[in-house]
Amino acid sequence: MESPDPRERLLQLAERRGASLSALSRLVGKNPSYLQQFVRKGSPRKLEEQDRATLARFFGVDEEQLGKSKDISSASNDPAPQTWIDVPRLMQGVSAGHGAMGEGEHAFDAVRFSARWLRSMGLEPRMLSAITVQGDSMEPTLRDGDEILVDRSLRPPRDGIHVVRLDDILLVKRLDMGRAGMVMLVSDNAAYRAIECRLDEVQVIGRVVWKGGRI
CATH class of the missing domain: 2.10.109.10 (Umud Fragment, subunit A)
Incomplete structure (x- = not known):
């Protein structure tokens, strides 16, 4: 199954949670326009690993929905994802x-x-x-x-x-x-x-x- 576009998925999750992109940017310790630029301008091209992990925990979703590459070898060995x-x-x-x-x-x-x-x-x-x-x-x-x-x-x-x-x-x-x-x-x-x-x-x-x- 094709992975969702991380920018579109981020917008969907933010809207569902009622959280603005600027507030989410502050959540990951960045300036308020950080995620706005990621979504609208494609800069950065992908989220930093730590930022992606923080947002995934905040929304209660797998990091793959926000752009993490799927690691088949480690997925089967993870006994408790989304802990x-x-x-x-x-x-x-x-x-x-x-x-x-x-x-x-x-x-x-x-x-x-x-x-x-x-x-x-x-x-x-x-x-x-x-x-x-x-x-x-x-x-x-x-x-x-x-x-x-x-x-x-x-x-x-x-x-x-x-x-x-x-x-x-x-x-x-x-x-x-x-x-x-x-x-x-x-x-x-x-x-x-x-x-x-x-x-x-x-x-x-x-x-x-x-x-x-x-x-």
Whole structure:
């Protein structure tokens, strides 16, 4: 089977992930126009090995889709291809306080997870994002500066900790779906009052499925 053109494939993967070429260029440590020139002008003629490997892990695909020559002799000896997945870290934070405005959803870095662990959690890598928590309203569960993994898979809203958008403000709150047509945005910190609103007033961005932070 003919290998896909790496430039076309890169554009397809970037569009599917919602990542700009400039953000992906920064991800591999290059200037913002690096991948734009690769795709539009054919310069460089092929991706550098390290850059190709980083992008392949980010998208969760084989490097051959981005231009790596197929090595038949080594393919059969590789017991665990695609062992790691790089989940994009978004520039914006989500408020666990009085509210923070979103500053654009551009990836500036990535957090690496075991592909096997993600599968065991029932998570689809392309639907995941990592975002930083801002504020103290979700303490002690989530603290200011914690990194959270958000699953953006489309599912009906349910109880649990989610990232939501309310009046163009991104919040991380615990959802209480106890009343029909309504939702309570609950803080784990008792100093903050719950916010009651209609379901059509809130956009559920995704469910928080993991956290990490300093000890």
